[in-house]
Amino acid sequence: MTDYGIQLPVQSQSTIYAEPWEAAAGPADLLDIARAADRAGFAYVATCDHVAIPRRLAPAMSTVWYDPVATLAYLAAATERVRLLSHVAVVGLRHPLLTAKQYATLDHLSGGRLILGVGAGHVQEEFEVLGVDFAGRGAVLDESIDALRKALGPEEFPEHHGKLYDFEGLGQRPRPAQAHVPLWVGGSSPAAVRRAALKGDGWLPQGDPRDRLPGQIVRVRRLRAEAGREGPFTIGAIAEPLYVGTPAWDTGRRTLTGPPEQLAESLRAYRAMGVHQIQVRFRSRSRAELTDQIAAFGADIGPHL
Template sequence: MRYGIQLPVQSQSTLYAEPWEAAAGPEDLLATARAADRAGFHYVASCDHVAIPRRLAPAMSTVWYDPVATLAYLAAATERVRLLSHVAVVGLRHPLLTAKQYATLDRLCGGRLLLGVGAGHVEEEFTALGVDFRHRGAVLDETIDALRAALGPEEFPEHHGKLYDFEGLGQLPRPAQERVPIWVGGSSPAAVRRAALKGDGWLPQGDPRDRLPQQIARIRQLREQAARGGAAIRHSQGPFTFGAIAEPLYIGTPTWHVGRRTLTGGPDELAESLRAYRAMGVDQVQVRFRSRSRGELIDQIAAFGADVGPHL
């Protein structure tokens, strides 16, 4: 089972940001990504919001780094770790624009891109950018189809749909990967179905452990039904990656209050707890560490990579 991390600093929702992040900056982001790269993490991830309305700013904050710029910045400073948009609200932008940005990123980083996509939830963002919020699911469905074409091997991609129509327009460079993995985020019935039939993987949004098995079973059922019915799973090729987001972690015995939901203990104990995700069918787990400083976070990342990761 592989493991990745949502980077600190680049998004600062009160749901997960640590107090030290408020005064942090690019150098802290860079140091964390390098630590994850050294520790053998499968990916580092960056979120996506264009603008936060005042009504949501107290909870979400307005600190949301652009994922393409952020991941490109980190690509030049890392060697092995993959770069995940978790998740890009791709329906906010024309797919040719999105394809140009992420194809360039994949070329620059040597084929390390993982494109995580989601429908979005902030209505004011959609309104400001002239995108239909009420039908954002349908917008995302077609956008994924268009991105499959625009991120494919063809210099002149072609797509003909209800919302987007293009052909005869060349885009170079092409991605370094022959096929950019698209992981679909979200835990609603519609998102789960979209992941099953259009994605190469699923990124759950807040599913607790006891709900994951039924979600995984549903995705498998949908994919099997499509195959049995003779209808090809659209654009689906190769293995499907099931994800999970683990509870907050702290390796060792904390001397400060890390929250009642945080998993603490020695490496063996934490590895045993996380292996339960693999038993459910999870292929990659996203971990988050409680920390009071950049140094403490980097120490936790290093300890996880050295002492917990090998047992997964």
């Protein structure tokens, strides 16, 4: 069985993937789409994380980036079973106790539906304005993960002693509803893949094409075996853009289109590689078209995965 999830539209609007209709969309659209994913059996809905976008990047990235904790908490109250993924939280921008307070509360309020996806970040000005070392962000993320493991664990008074962060004797409640909050590491650089294998409960690749994934998965497994890492580990993939059925408009050269059986067969290739969950994205011209696509995928493709 391969799970499937979705990075929500509207909440981040980079020109790489945003559809034109999203520019005028808002909370009601986001809510409707999250509920559609919940009904259609999607494993998770995901949101991104940026604090502030510099002018030099705004034309490509836009400045529309909803806060992940606020957004996921808003959607948690309106959904029943779908999990809530940060894809990805740039946790190095914040002290681990602050991150733990926010995400532990989210997990508590949602009844244990959080998946904490983390990544190193790439916008230098964000780090600089918040007083965090951009050049050393890999090391910052490594220690942040270690500190978050403690701060999101069962202890009311977590303890961590590292080079960057040092805390003990400080209590935080509510605790997460989950005994163990899954922590997935995002990124496809050699350092990110290594970090995922050695420190994560899962790996969220950032745009690896199909032909590159098998080699990356082999490396993840080898690194985990060499380090003696055992237990469940979730390998993810981001599928090509999809359109269920035959579109009456130009959905782009890379978009997978066709009847459900054909799309299911194409997506099953990911499972054969060793992928456990695929993130899907649909081409659409409106909220209604997107929710129709989500429903069709859940009804006609999901059961074949």
